[in-house]
Each structure stands twice: as structure tokens, then as C-alpha cells.
Amino acid sequence: MLGQMQHHPLLISSIIRYAARHHGAAEVVSKLADGALHRTSYAQVEIRARHLAAALQGLGVQLGHRVATLAMNSFRHLECYYGISGMGAVCHTINPRLALDDIAYIINHAEDGVLFADPFFATIVAGVAPQVGASLRHVVIMASAAEMPALALPAGITLHCYETLLAAATPIATWPDFPETTASSLCYTSGTTGRPKGVLYSHRSTLLHSLAGNAADSLALRAVDRVLPGVPMFHANAWSLPYSAPMAGAALILPGRHLDAPSLVALANAERATMSAGVPTIWLGVLQHLRETGQRLHTLGRIMSGGSAVPRALMQSYEELGIPIIQAWGMTESSPIATMNAATPATLALEAEAALDIRATQGRTVFGMDVRAIREDGSEAPWDAATPGNIQFQGHWVANGYFRQPETQVGDQGWFPTGDVGTFDANGFVRLTDRTKDLIKSGGEWISSIDLENIAVAHPDVAEAAAIAAAHPKWAERPLLIVVPRPGHTLTEASVLAFFADKVPKFSIPDAVVIVEELPHGATGKIQKNVLRDRYAGYLTG
Numbered sequence: 019m020l021g022q023m024q025h026h027p028l029l030i031s032s033i034i035r036y037a038a039r040h041h042g043a044a045e046v047v048s049k050l051a052d053g054a055l056h057r058t059s060y061a062q063v064e065i066r067a068r069h070l071a072a073a074l075q076g077l078g079v080q081l082g083h084r085v086a087t088l089a090m091n092s093f094r095h096l097e098c099y100y101g102i103s104g105m106g107a108v109c110h111t112i113n114p115r116l117a118l119d120d121i122a123y124i125i126n127h128a129e130d131g132v133l134f135a136d137p138f139f140a141t142i143v144a145g146v147a148p149q150v151g152a153s154l155r156h157v158v159i160m161a162s163a164a165e166m167p168a169l170a171l172p173a174g175i176t177l178h179c180y181e182t183l184l185a186a187a188t189p190i191a192t193w194p195d196f197p198e199t200t201a202s203s204l205c206y207t208s209g210t211t212g213r214p215k216g217v218l219y220s221h222r223s224t225l226l227h228s229l230a231g232n233a234a235d236s237l238a239l240r241a242v243d244r245v246l247p248g249v250p251m252f253h254a255n256a257w258s259l260p261y262s263a264p265m266a267g268a269a270l271i272l273p274g275r276h277l278d279a280p281s282l283v284a285l286a287n288a289e290r291a292t293m294s295a296g297v298p299t300i301w302l303g304v305l306q307h308l309r310e311t312g313q314r315l316h317t318l319g320r321i322m323s324g325g326s327a328v329p330r331a332l333m334q335s336y337e338e339l340g341i342p343i344i345q346a347w348g349m350t351e352s353s354p355i356a357t358m359n360a361a362t363p364a365t366l367a368l369e370a371e372a373a374l375d376i377r378a379t380q381g382r383t384v385f386g387m388d389v390r391a392i393r394e395d396g397s398e399a400p401w402d403a404a405t406p407g408n409i410q411f412q413g414h415w416v417a418n419g420y421f422r423q424p425e426t427q428v429g430d431q432g433w434f435p436t437g438d439v440g441t442f443d444a445n446g447f448v449r450l451t452d453r454t455k456d457l458i459k460s461g462g463e464w465i466s467s468i469d470l471e472n473i474a475v476a477h478p479d480v481a482e483a484a485a486i487a488a489a490h491p492k493w494a495e496r497p498l499l500i501v502v503p504r505p506g507h508t509l510t511e512a513s514v515l516a517f518f519a520d521k522v523p524k525f526s527i528p529d530a531v532v533i534v535e536e537l538p539h540g541a542t543g544k545i546q547k548n549v550l551r552d553r554y555a556g557y558l559t560g
């Protein structure tokens with residue numbers, strides 16, 4: 019017997035339709051390339067997204083066609099999110115920080131027919147255009163006619179101006195209906211190992227993920243929130259914020275390309291941001307800036323961070339500023355939210371230090387997902403906070419395989435291997451110790467690089483740290499620590515090593531400390547340990 023309830027497919031267009039009708043005046047503020055602020059509303063975004071949908075139809079885009087974006091966080095990118103997916107095409111967000119060769123590869127792999135690009139990415143477009151002629155027919159520069167850059171494209175690819183295109187289009191009257199399992203968006207992982215791999219989201223997975231993102235133990239967005247996504251819209255859909263905020267009627271403050279610490283602090287204060295999200299590197303930079311200038315974040319009430327482990331010391335510093343950092347863990351492959359750190363009755367009772375220890379874990383599994391750690395023998399690791407396993411997940415917003423890579427299919431009932439290693443504690447909190455490829459195995463013992471990094475950045479003179487495995491004649495591998503001093507502080511190897519003495523077993527203490535001015539960061543702001551391994555693998559063997 020079927021339930022007698024209405025069935026509406028879970029479509030992305032329903033989010034912007036709702037926001038336009040019920041929170042039509044809620045603000046979308048964008049910091050433009052020249053630093054000026056642009057203000058619009060969800061009502062305006064919705065109507066302009068319908069113009070965009072019509073314009074795409076005019077360019078020949080149909081259901082299932084891939085349409086790419088090469089853009090930072092702005093109202094135009096938001097309109098693309100809704101216009102492209104809403105009309106049934108696939109919004110393929112490209113990470114502009116990838117190598118040109120990788121960008122060309124993924125445009126060809128996805129067979130993007132149209133590419134929307136911010137004007138300041140014109141050189142990237144010019145660089146890839148000669149290699150992507152097989153599928154790409156149109157480039158739309160996200161600017162007004164007056165702001166159009168000079169850009170010569172190969173024959174067969176037409177250049178358009180975003181505002182001219184929208185102005186010429188008669189908006190579609192209503193958003194089309196199609197099955198909720200239709201592909202909505204596409205995001206390639208950054209490809210630190212091999213070529214980037216595509217994750218193809220559906221309307222249903224996106225809608226459910228965005229709803230879950232708004233749960234009280236998750237992002238908990240409210241209509242009175244003003245959300246500043248410091249995570250780019252090309253990094254796993256900005257962790258659902260461009261969907262979750264309009265669902266809640268919360269304002270969006272979009273920083274464009276201005277992701278440096280002084281700009282973020284100024285924007286957050288000027289626009290009264292109440293919530294923000296970004297990788298730990300961003301918050302490290304912001305903290306340094308606050309310390310150097312004596313400024314405060316006046317309205318920010320909470321930060322969500324993930325993408326790499328949030329150091330306990332970083333959390334503590336923000337705690338002292340009255341801004342809790344909520345750690346989340348996930349991957350592009352899980353839309354991305356898999357675990358989120360929120361209290362349970364058991365952890366609420368803990369005293370300050372122990373509570374911070376728990377808050378520095380990756381958190382516990384959110385509804386809609388299941389996560390487990392699997393031991394070498396294939397059995398599930400007990401929830402004893404000690405036994406590590408390879409982490410796998412499944413759920414409503416987990417990929418069942420990579421786009422156009424049949425050999426990677428895990429199916430709907432399968433468990434997706436994450437490549438992360440960690441433990442579960444009795445309350446279900448996951449503590450990641452490493453990515454499989456970053457593991458340090460010394461004389462048969464595993465040493466957690468995340469633990470070592472956490473300790474290192476608690477040192478008063480250390481700004482950032484990476485622990486890697488370096489070759490060792492006796493132990494096969496030994497931990498090597500690479501650190502960046504805090505600006506204006508001097509750092510010695512001896513003081514860093516001494517700092518470890520009472521915190522980890524002796525065999526876990528790094529063999530050496532390399533002091534550098536800067537660590538290499540990848541396209542999503544994470545430390546590139548593979549680059550460090552290449553550079554320092556032989557450091558201990560001479």
C-alpha cells in the first residue's frame with residue numbers, strides 16, 4: 019500500500035524557489051574583484067537564474083549536459099549553481115588552482131559544452147582553450163559588458179558576456195520537473211594521487227545533504243544568520259552552504275577572490291557575519307592577523323572547519339576569542355559532510371581539557387550517513403578509541419563510484435573506501451590518525467602524523483607543521499617534522515623536540531625538525547605532503 023502523500027521530486031530548484039518566496043529579501047553580498055560590495059537578494063538570484071536557464075537553452079544546453087564554472091564565490095556563481103542545475107544540466111565546478119593540464123583533462127573528461135569563468139580567470143581559459151575544442155562550444159565571462167577582458171578563443175568556441183546573455187534571455191516561466199535522481203552537479207577531487215576523479219551528485223543527494231547540513235548538531239543555520247563561506251564554491255559545493263543558507267533564509271556573504279586574512283576579517287566585521295567555514299589554513303592565517311593587529315571578530319559566533327585536521331591548539335585559541343570551531347570530516351565523495359563534532363550527554367559532562375580533546379576529533383556520524391573502521395582482517399574495529407581501521411562510508415549522499423570510471427563502482431549497498439585511517443571511541447567519535455598514503459610506519463609501529471602535527475602547532479613559536487615519513491636505515495621509516503615559525507618568533511629544533519618529550523611515547527618523537535619559511539599547499543588549501551615526501555624522503559639517510 020502506498021502512502022497518500024504528495025510526491026515532489028527533491029529538486030535543487032525547490033531551494034531557490036522557496037528562498038525567493040519566503041526569504042526573498044534575504045541578502046546575498048558579494049565582494050567583487052575590485053573590492054566593491056555588490057548586494058542582491060534571493061528573489062533576484064531566483065529570477066536571474068531563470069534568465070540563465072533560458073540563456074543556456076538558447077545555447078543548446080539540454081538535460082544532462084555538463085556546464086562548467088571556473089569561478090570564486092559570488093552572486094553570479096550562485097546564479098549558475100541554480101540556473102544550470104535547475105534547468106536539468108550538470109553544474110561542473112572546476113578548481114582554478116589546479117594545473118592547466120588537469121583543468122583541460124577534466125573539461126575533456128566531463129565533456130563540458132559551456133564554460134562560465136570569472137574575468138580574472140581569462141588567462142586560464144586562454145591556456146586551456148586550445149586543448150578542449152572537442153566538446154567546448156561557449157565561454158561565458160561572468161562580468162558586465164564593460165568588464166569584458168580581451169580574450170582570443172580558437173575557432174569553434176564563442177565568447178559571451180554574462181550580463182549581455184542574461185539581459186537578452188526571456189526567463190523560463192517555471193522550473194522544469196524531472197526525476198530527483200537526475201545528475202545535478204559534478205566535482206573532481208584535487209587529484210593528489212593521479213588524475214582528478216569526478217563525483218557526480220544528484221538533485222536528491224544534494225537536497226538531502228543540504229537538509230542534513232542544517233540540523234541543529236550540524237551547521238544549524240537560521241534565518242538570522244549571516245554566512246560567510248571561506249570555502250570556495252568549487253571545493254565540494256562549498257560544503258553545502260550555497261544550498262543550506264537559502265534553505266534557512268540565512269544571508270550569504272561571498273568573498274570572491276579575497277580569501278586573505280585581512281580581507282576576510284574586514285568583510286566578516288563589515289557585513290556582520292555570524293557563521294563561517296573554511297579549511298584550517300584559512301583560520302590559522304586569520305588568527306595570526308588578529309594577533310598581529312589586535313583586531314577582533316565582532317559578530318562571528320561559530321566556525322566550521324575541515325578538509326584537514328583542525329589542530330587542537332587552533333581550536334583553543336578561537337575558544338579564547340569566544341568563537342568555537344566545529345570540526346567536520348568528509349570528502350568530495352560524500353558531498354562532503356560525513357561526521358560533525360557536536361556534544362552528546364556523555365561529552366557534555368567532561369571538564370574543559372577533556373572536552374577539548376573530544377572536540378578536536380573529527381566528530382560523529384550524522385544522520386544519512388554510516389561510517390565504520392575496518393581492520394586488516396576485514397572485521398570492524400571495536401569502538402575502543404584505540405584500534406585503528408580503514409574508514410569506509412555509505413549513505414544518502416555518498417558516491418557509488420567515480421564518473422565514467424566503471425572500475426571504481428561500489429554500488430548502492432557498498433561501502434566507499436575513504437583512504438583515511440582512524441579510531442572510534444565509545445560515543446562514536448571518529449579520530450583520524452592519517453590518510454593511508456601519509457602513514458608513518460616505524461619498526462612495525464604506526465605513528466600518527468596528525469597527532470605529531472597537533473602537538474607541534476601547540477608550541478608557542480610554531481605557526482604550521484607537517485609530519486612525514488622519511489626513510490631510515492634501521493626503522494624503515496621515521497617521523498620527520500617540517501615546521502614554519504610564527505612571524506616574529508625564532509624557533510630551534512631542540513625546543514620543538516623538547517616540547518614532544520612528555521606528550522608522546524619516545525618512539526613517536528620525530529627524528530629531526532626542518533624549519534622552513536613556508537609549506538606547500540594544494541588546490542584546496544591542504545598541505546601537500548606528497549611534495550614534502552619527495553623533497554625530504556632522504557633527509558635522515560643523508
Ligand code: ADP
Pocket residue numbers: 206207208209210254323324325326327328345346347348349350351354380436437438450452453542544
Ligand atoms: P581532495 O582529496 O581533493 O583533497 P577532499 O576535500 O575531498 O579533496 O579531501 C577529503 C580528505 O580530506 C579526507 O579523505 C581526509 O583525508 C581529509 N579531511 C577532511 N576533513 C578532515 C578533518 N576534519 N580531519 C582530517 N582530515 C580531513
